[in-house]
Amino acid sequence: MPDVLLQYEEEIKLAILQTFAMVGVSVLAAILLGLPLGTLLFLSRKGQLLANGFVFSSLNLLVNTIRSFPFLLLVVFLIPFTRLLLGTAIGTAAATVPLAIIAIAHYSRLVEQSLLDVPRGVIEAAVSMGASTREVVLKFLFVEARSGLVLGLTTSIVSFISYSTIMGVVGGGGIGDFAIRYGYQQFQTELMMYMILIMVVLVQLIQFAGTTLARVLDKR
Amino acid sequence: MITLRTVSKTFSEQPVVKAVSLSIDPGEVHGIIGASGAGKSTLLRLMNLLERPDAGEVEFDGQPLMRLPERRLRHVRQEIGMIFQHFHLVSNKTVEQNVDAPLRIARVSKKERSVRVNECLRFVGLESFAGKYPAELSGGQKQRVAIARALANGPRVLLCDEPTSSLDPGTTSEILRVLQEVNRTLGVTVVLVSHEMDVIKSLCDRVTVMEDGEIRETVRIEPAGIPSIDSDAIWFLTQLTEGGGPHA
Numbered sequence: 001m002p003d004v005l006l007q008y009e010e011e012i013k014l015a016i017l018q019t020f021a022m023v024g025v026s027v028l029a030a031i032l033l034g035l036p037l038g039t040l041l042f043l044s045r046k047g048q049l050l051a052n053g054f055v056f057s058s059l060n061l062l063v064n065t066i067r068s069f070p071f072l073l074l075v076v077f078l079i080p081f082t083r084l085l086l087g088t089a090i091g092t093a094a095a096t097v098p099l100a101i102i103a104i105a106h107y108s109r110l111v112e113q114s115l116l117d118v119p120r121g122v123i124e125a126a127v128s129m130g131a132s133t134r135e136v137v138l139k140f141l142f143v144e145a146r147s148g149l150v151l152g153l154t155t156s157i158v159s160f161i162s163y164s165t166i167m168g169v170v171g172g173g174g175i176g177d178f179a180i181r182y183g184y185q186q187f188q189t190e191l192m193m194y195m196i197l198i199m200v201v202l203v204q205l206i207q208f209a210g211t212t213l214a215r216v217l218d219k220r
Numbered sequence: 221m222i223t224l225r226t227v228s229k230t231f232s233e234q235p236v237v238k239a240v241s242l243s244i245d246p247g248e249v250h251g252i253i254g255a256s257g258a259g260k261s262t263l264l265r266l267m268n269l270l271e272r273p274d275a276g277e278v279e280f281d282g283q284p285l286m287r288l289p290e291r292r293l294r295h296v297r298q299e300i301g302m303i304f305q306h307f308h309l310v311s312n313k314t315v316e317q318n319v320d321a322p323l324r325i326a327r328v329s330k331k332e333r334s335v336r337v338n339e340c341l342r343f344v345g346l347e348s349f350a351g352k353y354p355a356e357l358s359g360g361q362k363q364r365v366a367i368a369r370a371l372a373n374g375p376r377v378l379l380c381d382e383p384t385s386s387l388d389p390g391t392t393s394e395i396l397r398v399l400q401e402v403n404r405t406l407g408v409t410v411v412l413v414s415h416e417m418d419v420i421k422s423l424c425d426r427v428t429v430m431e432d433g434e435i436r437e438t439v440r441i442e443p444a445g446i447p448s449i450d451s452d453a454i455w456f457l458t459q460l461t462e463g464g465g466p467h468a
Contacts, residue, residue: 019291121308125366129322129373131295132290139321143312219353220311 015178029100030107038111066105068136095172114148147218154210227276238433251420254430301370304380316350340368360391
């Protein structure tokens with residue numbers, strides 16, 4: 001192993017751990033809240049099962065607004081909210097708050113898009129056999145859209161990794177922050193390059209896993 | 221069995237079904253024919269409230285469907301099977317899982333479900349295809365799976381929306397034979413929407429001719445296959461048979 005990596009071994013391990021924690025919370029938020037939100041966006045659209053102009057417009061505006069913030073500004077903007085929620089706006093835990101919020105908005109949009117790809121007729125067939133809205137969603141929509149949902153989540157995770165790299169501004173740490181402070185600001189270009197390499201490998205692995213899973217799930 | 225009373229439906233200010241009344245008798249095969257845009261598919265979709273009429277009443281077995289609470293309506297829908305031109309199978313489910321889906325919705329026990337799935341697949345002659353995915357099937361096979369799925373909960377009526385319109389002639393007669401079996405062997409009332417006169421003629425006891433959102437007439441098709449209807453309607457049907465139709 002190169003000397004520069006051995007020299008900072010502890011710091012690098014911590015940075016990787018911090019990145020995993022931040023991305024992990026984002027993924028959880030995306031699945032637990034982004035998936036239902038995206039489904040509601042889809043269902044409240046005109047002509048869909050829970051068509052409701054007010055609900056759709058409100059959610060649509062909310063998701064668009066969150067996604068139109070340059071992420072750095074969103075982090076700063078959310079500092080009071082984060083402080084309210086966790087008592088502090090500094091540190092890895094605090095950094096997960098804005099990350100979770102962008103994760104929910106980001107993935108919900110991709111969920112909506114995936115559900116829009118399901119042929120309308122499949123929903124009609126489900127309704128015609130007496131399915132409730134809940135059954136239509138769980139037993140038909142999610143089944144038919146599953147490879148799209150997986151690919152969307154893969155794209156989202158890659159974005160979350162990218163977002164996590166700037167969390168140094170609120171002391172969130174992570175690989176990106178380490179690369180900037182130890183690599184760039186201390187003129188250790190080699191160290192910075194190694195950090196970038198770690199990110200590249202990470203993204204490749206995630207994309208490969210996501211694409212493979214989506215392909216296996218897709219029987220269309 | 222199904223009664224429509226002066227039902228109307230308008231899509232974006234365009235009236236598609238105009239105060240139509242129609243009664244489907246138990247046990248019959250009832251055809252609905254008309255040119256594209258005549259409102260025949262919409263009329264069919266009003267029968268299980270896949271579309272809600274803007275005015276009028278829809279009755280199934282004497283129950284006014286529009287006034288039923290959601291839960292009851294879903295229950296009634298389990299007694300009304302439906303198949304479509306483009307089959308609408310779930311492509312990520314196997315043949316078996318597709319047929320199983322309505323049984324799960326109806327909360328049928330696991331043991332009974334597997335019996336029913338086998339019965340239905342045997343009825344349409346696809347028991348050896350249980351583990352395949354729809355993408356591995358031909359159009360005719362997909363439609364047969366759709367029929368098996370529609371029959372799973374033992375419906376009393378089967379609504380068919382252009383069931384053969386995306387199939388070749390050979391496959392069409394194969395599907396028509398299955399539908400005839402559904403009617404004769406299982407005693408299921410069949411409502412069949414089609415723009416092809418041959419399809420209607422080969423199967424139906426009565427046929428309703430639609431034009432511009434209205435019923436032009438409902439006639440009985442004699443066993444000989446010659447409709448006993450006035451010259452006007454014969455002209456209309458001939459036009460359709462020749463693939464034209466007044467609006468085509």
